[in-house]
Amino acid sequence: MGSSDQNEYYRKALDSLGRAVFVVAPDFRILAVNQTARARGRAGEGLFCYQIFHGRREVCPECPVAEVFRTGQQVVRRMKGPVREEGESLCLQATPIFNAGGEIEAVTVLDVDLAALGSLENELQRSNAFLRNLIMSSVDGVIAADMKGRILIFNEAASAISGYSIEEALTSLNIRRFYPGDMAREVMRKLRSDDYGGKGKLKSYQVDCLRKDGTLVPISLSAAIVYENGREVASVGFFHDLREKIEMERRLQKTQIQLLQAEKMASLGKLAAGVAHQLNNPLGGITLYAQLMLEEYALDEAAESDLRRILDDAERCRNTIRELLEFARQTRQEIRLNDLNHALSQTLFLLENQSLFHNIEIIKELDPSLPKVPSDVQQLNHVFMNIILNAAEAMEGQGQLRVRTSRSEDGRYAVIQISDTGPGIPEDVLPHIFEPFFTTKEEGKGTGLGLSLVYGIIENHEGKIQVSSEPGKGATFSIYLPLELRAPKGKE
Template identity: 40%
Template sequence: MWKAVDGDHPTLLDLALKGAVAMEALFEKEIFCEFFDSLAFPVGVLGTDQRFLAANRAFIETYGKGLGDVVGKTCYNVLFHSEEPCNPLGCPFPLLFAEKRAVTIEKQIVHSDGVAAWEEITCEPILGKSGQISHIVATMRDISRFRRVEKKLRKTRDFFEKIIASSVNPIIVADMEGKIILMNESARQLFGYPDLEGPIGIDVDKHYPPGEGKGIMKKLRSKDSGGVGKLHYMETMVRDVNGFEIPVEITASIIYENGEEVATMAILQDLRPRIEAEKRLEKARMQLIQSEKLASVGRLAAGVAHELNNPLGGILMYAHLLLEDLQEEEQIKKTLLKVIDQAERCKRIVKGLLDFSRQAEPETKELDINEVLRETLSIVEAQSLFQDIEIRKELGSTLPPIVGDRWQLQQVFMNLALNAAEAMEGKGILTIETGLEGGSVIIRVKDTGCGIAPENISKIFEPFFSTKSDDNKGTGLGLAVSHGIIATHGGSISVDSVAGKGSTFTIRFPPKDGMNPSKYPKGIDA
């Protein structure tokens, strides 16, 4: 047995045991050093003064030329080639010392080969027996590739956000609870939100009629509307912030993540412009049909008028012969007068039909429209129907000439003046205006009569339509004939009327050779 001779000197056994412990510690140290150096990522050990005490091979190769370039140097000198400490806001050590926990930051560091790389730096404290920090282990990880991928993803995301934001179609995205999480500018304008944050968090059902939102979700989850998760087409109504309903076309889809429903997206199209265009198209189609109908009626009227004209002439002739022979038979005379009166009415209708169906081109020449109007008014003013009617002439002083048939245009103006007098029942104000508007010579005929009922406005230019009673012997052809004459002159006629207040007929003609505004200034000459 090995033992000590006295207590001050170790025995041979003690020396042998200490040697074995030292050998084992040395062996463990070598194993640790080999492990430390074999790590693929840079690792350094620092003291509390932020100077490196050790660094593995990967650290030396990445940040220094040799061990001497690292050990004993501060972290800011080795990593950032600076003699000044880092800004505390970007340094992990203040937080590490304060809370004695690992801290991770991201920094761009220039490697020994001169290439800058983004590094994730994790600094972890090593606590001594007293609980105080004795050393700091710093591990580095090159995250440049992740940064590049992240940048590309961010760029792609920004690009898609720009696509959504700049889309002319309104786009809405809501979570599965129905809360709006995205609404582009077009959608905000459609719904009336003034700013970006306004709609966020609002229940999307607020913008649908009751139950419509659930109906859309039901279709999205059905196979019958384009497949599960898709709604290819649907017309519905949405409501803006004021509750006003807007017709829209909607396409929608469910957004999935790992097979789970996470959101819904809807792309809308405001149907109001299309509906308005369809209305205009339908109106134009009806006008075309009406024109075709008028042309057909005209051709039919010509044939009928010619067929009736001769028999009516015979009826009138024989009725007048009988009247001459029955001077003393008062009752029979009254009856014959009624026959003649009705036959005369038929003749007027036939004449109107012939005028309406007239196919010949007008005998046109250069005309002063004011002169034609003055001639027409000089004729109507002498009639008893106009005795209590004030005629106001507000004629443009310098108007360009038009090309037209004087007698046909007088027929139009005469018809409008007579209609106005009858609407005013012989008492009121008839105003005739001329002027220039939008490159056209305009004539307005205004009366203060009974006006036209709204339901009759669209019918007044139809053949045989009349609001006059039988006593007034209206044929319903005057305005139809006038409309046709104006159309053959390349013009147009329209009417504005308020029942009980009067009507205004506006006629537009193209000037003979266009219009020079400096040569033909607007003016009124009463």
């Protein structure tokens, strides 16, 4: 193809465009135009571009051609001022033409279809608005930041979790302040690793978020690095608050422990009942014959002493069997409406004159409006006495004992709280205190059935018992008894 053929080919290519094309010299004179420009009556070769486009006598202040000659870069600009004959606003795309020496010898100006451009802009605005609404209405927190940590995107969920307003985050918050310590650096290290969801990605990583008020919130974070031409330009993270989930897991674990405890108590109750019945008969024979020997025979002092020791030991065994039977719930419940305040006052009256309580301050906070509770008052007295005695022994006879009654917030339970100022219950002991035969007392000072029996009595009343304690701050036993029973209790 010869030079003239090439020029003709290029001319036809320009003429085939649906938009006007102008070639402008450094002095702003129009060197050439295409067929579309001629058809619109804008031939103008030899005239200045500002005359053709704007009817001016000098270069426009925002002239895109002048900017191209100055910078060597393409410029797209919507021009202000007079409109074209068709009544449309003017938008020009100016592109430099370089000679063999790399200098700009002219500028090609394309008259951009402003209607199409406006349509594209409107579509882009609608798309951006839709994406913004998606991000802002997400139930998960969304944060994007550039590689210097400046926040670019921050939605309402992120604001609720972090405590920062959206305006604060976008104007003054650095992503590094969103995490405690060097955790932001650690998150980026994991993002750049292949081990946590693939390079540039992080999936469901549990980490703490540092709120504006300084508190930590556990979150599940999924994040990614944004690349542009292979270069890291930003990071984006999607996260949700784990506090509710963690609390639900804690409650579920507590419920599972309580169910396991109930199953263990039921199994051990059956075993205890069987053992107690098996021991009762031979123990009765031992006691009977020892008593007969004391009454019927003239014995020396040593023999009589041995027989009395047998009787004493047999009585201790009988007491243990009685506890086993109570533990196994082999005694009848006598359910009546009882005044818990009166029952507690009676128990305290029986105990407060004992030497163990002489240096203990007893504080009673009994709600006089508390309704009567369907219960077996003898069994509840046993519960109160066991817990109060344990508290006094834990304080070694010195401290403060607080007994409080109230009604639960939902109105379904009577609540009894017994608190002491003793050393508290160690964390490793706390999960086991209601287990049968578990005791921290010295050998011979407890069977380990006391709190197990308490647990069983409360459970048989369709209630629940909880204990809270911190080392050095005492312990609190909270008993919840329903004001209405689902079904009558009591069995042989």
